[in-house]
Amino acid sequence: xxxxxxxxxxxxxxxxxxxxxxxxxxxxxxxxxxxxxxxxxxxxxxxxxxxxxxxxxxxxxxxxxxxxxxxxxxxxxxxxxxxxxxxxxxxxxxxxxxxxxxxxxxxxxxxxxxxxxxxxxxxxxxxxxxxxxxxxxxxxxxxxxxxxxxxxxxxxxxxxxxxxxxxxxxxxxxxxxxxxxxxxxxxxxxxxxxxxxxxxxxxxxxxxxxxxxxxxxxxxxxx
Numbered sequence: 001x002x003x004x005x006x007x008x009x010x011x012x013x014x015x016x017x018x019x020x021x022x023x024x025x026x027x028x029x030x031x032x033x034x035x036x037x038x039x040x041x042x043x044x045x046x047x048x049x050x051x052x053x054x055x056x057x058x059x060x061x062x063x064x065x066x067x068x069x070x071x072x073x074x075x076x077x078x079x080x081x082x083x084x085x086x087x088x089x090x091x092x093x094x095x096x097x098x099x100x101x102x103x104x105x106x107x108x109x110x111x112x113x114x115x116x117x118x119x120x121x122x123x124x125x126x127x128x129x130x131x132x133x134x135x136x137x138x139x140x141x142x143x144x145x146x147x148x149x150x151x152x153x154x155x156x157x158x159x160x161x162x163x164x165x166x167x168x169x170x171x172x173x174x175x176x177x178x179x180x181x182x183x184x185x186x187x188x189x190x191x192x193x194x195x196x197x198x199x200x201x202x203x204x205x206x207x208x209x210x211x212x213x214x215x216x217x218x219x220x221x222x223x
Contacts, residue, residue: 080201093130096151098218107174108153116153131174133149
């Protein structure tokens with residue numbers, strides 16, 4: 001008996017290609033063509049296209065892309081206060097590096113680098129800080145001025161009197177040491193400087209970049 005071919009009045013509708021799991025990022029995706037092996041992310045395509053020998057390099061590259069992406073996103077979320085802290089840290093790092101390289105001792109107690117290292121070298125973050133002569137709380141206009149930032153041992157920067165100059169407080173010792181370094185006239189000019197300094201975010205970014213570059217150059221020159 002001859003069979004009559006089945007005739008459908010309504011044609012079957014395709015639900016599209018079957019979803020796959022990307023071998024690189026493990027995300028499910030609908031391929032645009034049957035031969036598509038990975039999702040549409042270019043990093044996944046690069047990683048998949050690597051030879052077995054080069055896959056570790058590809059994974060590291062992808063991780064690096066991820067870290068850079070996180071850094072960019074964090075940067076976008078920073079407030080003006082965050083950028084001010086970045087700029088201050090960059091200036092302080094530069095001043096500390098410079099003073100250490102030229103062999104300066106603590107501006108407050110007058111101890112040499114050798115004696116400071118012997119007594120405080122065990123401290124977290126090292127034995128040296130970069131301290132403000134005129135504090136940033138009372139004198140915020142001088143917060144980023146290099147002439148207001150000098151090398152201090154950890155104890156003096158924290159306000160400890162353990163190593164203070166005889167007969168002086170830490171702040172008094174700072175002034176005595178600074179006069180010895182730059183002269184009374186320059187110290188009094190710094191104390192009289194009340195010029196308001198209102199930095200924009202772009203200016204703070206520029207200061208951060210400038211002093212980070214200066215610090216790198218100092219370290220390269222000293223190496």
